[in-house]
Amino acid sequence: MTVPTLTRRPSGGGRGRPVARTSARPVIPPDRAGRRSRRTHAGAPPLRWRLVTLVVVLGAAFSTIIVRLVEVQGVSADRFARFGRSQRIQVVELPALRGSILDRDGVELALSISRPTVWADPSQVTDPAGSARALSPLLRLDQSELRASLSDAAAFVYLARRVDDGTAAAVRALDLPGVHIMDEPTRVLPAGAVAGAVVGHVGVDHDGLSGIELQYDESLAGTPGEMVVERDPSGRDIPGSVRQSKRPDRGGDLRLTLDRDLQFITEQALAAQIVGAKAKSGVALVMDPRTGEILAMASVVAAKDQPPRPADYNKAVVDVYEPGSVMKLVTLAGALEEGAIRMSDVLSVADRITVAGTTFLDSEPHPVRQWTATDIMAQSSNAGAIAVAQRLGADGLDRYLRNFGLAGRTGLEFPGEATGIVPSLDDWSGTSLPTLAIGYGLAITPLHMLAAYNTVANGGVYVAPSLVAGDVGGAAQRRVVSPETASRVTAMLTEVVRAGTGTTAAVPGYTVAGKTGTARKAGADGRYEEGAYIASFAGFLPAEAPRLSAIVVLDEPQPYYGGLASGPVFSELATYAARRYQVPTRPAANLAPSSATRS
Amino acid sequence: MHVLLAQGQADVQRLRGQVQEQVERQQRLRMEVATLEAPARVIATAKNELGMTAPPAVVSLTPATLPPRP
Numbered sequence: 001m002t003v004p005t006l007t008r009r010p011s012g013g014g015r016g017r018p019v020a021r022t023s024a025r026p027v028i029p030p031d032r033a034g035r036r037s038r039r040t041h042a043g044a045p046p047l048r049w050r051l052v053t054l055v056v057v058l059g060a061a062f063s064t065i066i067v068r069l070v071e072v073q074g075v076s077a078d079r080f081a082r083f084g085r086s087q088r089i090q091v092v093e094l095p096a097l098r099g100s101i102l103d104r105d106g107v108e109l110a111l112s113i114s115r116p117t118v119w120a121d122p123s124q125v126t127d128p129a130g131s132a133r134a135l136s137p138l139l140r141l142d143q144s145e146l147r148a149s150l151s152d153a154a155a156f157v158y159l160a161r162r163v164d165d166g167t168a169a170a171v172r173a174l175d176l177p178g179v180h181i182m183d184e185p186t187r188v189l190p191a192g193a194v195a196g197a198v199v200g201h202v203g204v205d206h207d208g209l210s211g212i213e214l215q216y217d218e219s220l221a222g223t224p225g226e227m228v229v230e231r232d233p234s235g236r237d238i239p240g241s242v243r244q245s246k247r248p249d250r251g252g253d254l255r256l257t258l259d260r261d262l263q264f265i266t267e268q269a270l271a272a273q274i275v276g277a278k279a280k281s282g283v284a285l286v287m288d289p290r291t292g293e294i295l296a297m298a299s300v301v302a303a304k305d306q307p308p309r310p311a312d313y314n315k316a317v318v319d320v321y322e323p324g325s326v327m328k329l330v331t332l333a334g335a336l337e338e339g340a341i342r343m344s345d346v347l348s349v350a351d352r353i354t355v356a357g358t359t360f361l362d363s364e365p366h367p368v369r370q371w372t373a374t375d376i377m378a379q380s381s382n383a384g385a386i387a388v389a390q391r392l393g394a395d396g397l398d399r400y401l402r403n404f405g406l407a408g409r410t411g412l413e414f415p416g417e418a419t420g421i422v423p424s425l426d427d428w429s430g431t432s433l434p435t436l437a438i439g440y441g442l443a444i445t446p447l448h449m450l451a452a453y454n455t456v457a458n459g460g461v462y463v464a465p466s467l468v469a470g471d472v473g474g475a476a477q478r479r480v481v482s483p484e485t486a487s488r489v490t491a492m493l494t495e496v497v498r499a500g501t502g503t504t505a506a507v508p509g510y511t512v513a514g515k516t517g518t519a520r521k522a523g524a525d526g527r528y529e530e531g532a533y534i535a536s537f538a539g540f541l542p543a544e545a546p547r548l549s550a551i552v553v554l555d556e557p558q559p560y561y562g563g564l565a566s567g568p569v570f571s572e573l574a575t576y577a578a579r580r581y582q583v584p585t586r587p588a589a590n591l592a593p594s595s596a597t598r599s
Numbered sequence: 600m601h602v603l604l605a606q607g608q609a610d611v612q613r614l615r616g617q618v619q620e621q622v623e624r625q626q627r628l629r630m631e632v633a634t635l636e637a638p639a640r641v642i643a644t645a646k647n648e649l650g651m652t653a654p655p656a657v658v659s660l661t662p663a664t665l666p667p668r669p
Contacts, residue, residue, distance in 0.1 A: 097622070108629060108633040190633030190637060
């Protein structure tokens, strides 16, 4: 709009009042012109002030910029540098492959391989409903759950972990935005559940949860590596920008003393007898008594309307029980070692004996017999064993119970391993001695018991059990009884299998030394359950030069006698193991090793 | 120069992937061997596919006398 101006008419040209004159600017009516004139001359700041204001504003702006510059480039430079790096530099963890668990021959009992895992970044998912609909049949997951996962606020959600390769390929072919596949290590047991209770389990994050997996988790797990990379906004590595890289250290392999094939046979034999004897569960151990190496360690439980299955945990070292008559080995060995009884001594043994007002019975009634220590062992006489223990005395019996390693742990350090409970001598009552002498009043594991038999097999030297090759346990070796005592006890045990309660444990071609046990089973209330027994057999072979030892324990079998229920399983296991380890058969009478080598 | 660097980086990544693949393959093969040697599978194959049976009893033969020394 043009601006009108006011002027006066030249003198003599009018009546003295102002008139509008057309000029470059339009004429403004008097009333409006007056208002304009007042704004221009009375309200507008002078030019000088405008300049001052401009300088102040510009100065303030520049000051702010300078302050910010100093802060960004100086005071907080490190913080901003870190922030920048965090946006483009990523630390990628390189998972370490878990080591394998091997048997004594190097065969894998457990190993790790990678399996594809399907995951999603919901922020990249454009159509959660459509993606869920496409993925649901492939992953066999509920569509609504998948949709919820794909709509999650998190930047990372698992959709299906460790799927098979075919599923992964099918998911990859869908090419769904925001749905990705990565490899995750998976623990595999190539032989199925063989030795599963010993090997143990790992969790979803591949850390050991039980068994050997837990006990040796640190050495099996290895050390994860890491790679620091600079990546562009698309997630691609920026060439030449890798700052540092640390390779993952694969976990070490662990070689056990177990023999996978013998372990399998042991589990099968135990399962068959659980079915045959209608037992609730069973435990069997096979060892090399010379080294203490555990060759097989099986725990099997009955399942309703199904074949027996491996136990969820290692019952051989976790569960404790009252062993019963297999304990008589300790009583008689101690008495022989202390000279409380000699092999030639003959005792008058009735079928019952009363101590401190309590009567202890033999398993079968019989008239008073004139029995040697060997007879007492062979017939598994409770009254006879108690009489021998009375000769040994409380101090002696307590000492040998402990020297044979029945109190405390075996040194295996297996997770959950039970401590052998032998009452302190100070806590003994009047019936403690007869009770302990026949294997009651204490709680031990089958491994404790077999280690005691190994001591006799080893000529009187206790050898700590071991499950890992090269691991000699806590207390490796110690002498418990003399070689002479061990030899005499072995002779007694041989008689048990030749003509006593353990004839079912015999192995053709070998001289077996062993002992039966038929122990009443205590219920939850501490009272013995009527008709409930734990049947066991422990022994070794060949008696002349022991190479193998084993114990078989069955929970509530029918028949319940150790000789009838557990003896046959021992025989089956020993027969297989002796053949597998090429243990020489018993030499003929005229081919004794000593004479043969001299000829 | 930058192109060469990028190409080298790509090669490193490719080789790293190949190493990982071979490690994985080795593990899978070890698993396959262990699975094939599993006692349950061997017994099942022997019985069902090859018609083998376990001997009813093991007989140990012991010579009555030692053979004459050469």
